[in-house]
Amino acid sequence: MRIFARFSGIFTGVNPNQTPGSCPCHTRPDWARITDDEPLTWAVLESGEWEEVRQCPGCGVNWLVTWPDALEGGAILCRPRPEGADRLRLIDRGETLRGYLVSRMEEHMGDLKEDKNRCAIAGCPRRAIRRTQYCLDHLIAQRYGRQLSRVAHDVDDDVL
Numbered sequence: 587m588r589i590f591a592r593f594s595g596i597f598t599g600v601n602p603n604q605t606p607g608s609c610p611c612h613t614r615p616d617w618a619r620i621t622d623d624e625p626l627t628w629a630v631l632e633s634g635e636w637e638e639v640r641q642c643p644g645c646g647v648n649w650l651v652t653w654p655d656a657l658e659g660g661a662i663l664c665r666p667r668p669e670g671a672d673r674l675r676l677i678d679r680g681e682t683l684r685g686y687l688v689s690r691m692e693e694h695m696g697d698l699k700e701d702k703n704r705c706a707i708a709g710c711p712r713r714a715i716r717r718t719q720y721c722l723d724h725l726i727a728q729r730y731g732r733q734l735s736r737v738a739h740d741v742d743d744d745v746l
């Protein structure tokens with residue numbers, strides 16, 4: 587544990603029965619539904635309305651726990667972008683939740699292949715998704731809000 591001492595403070599919640607690295611974090615996917623409640627026992631670094639930054643007691647890695655469907659669905663565990671972010675305001679929701687959002691869209695729309703056509707939103711350089719007029723990012727923005735989409739970073743884009 588000595589080598590972790592220099593990160594002072596943040597390891598105070600470490601479970602002494604669990605040695606660093608004994609957790610499955612390095613094999614966890616970028617997002618997953620929380621099926622056992624273990625991550626919900628981890629130390630909370632910050633909590634918001636429908637999301638929390640929690641720290642794995644095994645390895646000290648930070649994770650975003652979020653309830654993306656609010657009341658409708660369960661919590662998911664996401665590897666935050668940028669990795670290691672320990673505050674909600676540092677987390678890029680669009681990048682962090684992208685894998686989850688894409689898989690939700692695929693549940694509704696089938697596979698999300700790009701078409702040859704450009705996205706119908708003026709000024710958007712991305713290609714439209716087949717069977718739609720819009721690129722993946724504008725579809726995400728329409729369905730989930732632009733703050734969860736890469737279009738949040740677009741300039742000249744007031745359409746949505």
Ligand SMILES: [Zn+2]
Pocket residue numbers: 609610611612642643644645646647
């Ligand atoms: Zn871990």
Ligand SMILES: [Zn+2]
Pocket residue numbers: 705706707710711712720721722723724
């Ligand atoms: Zn677009």
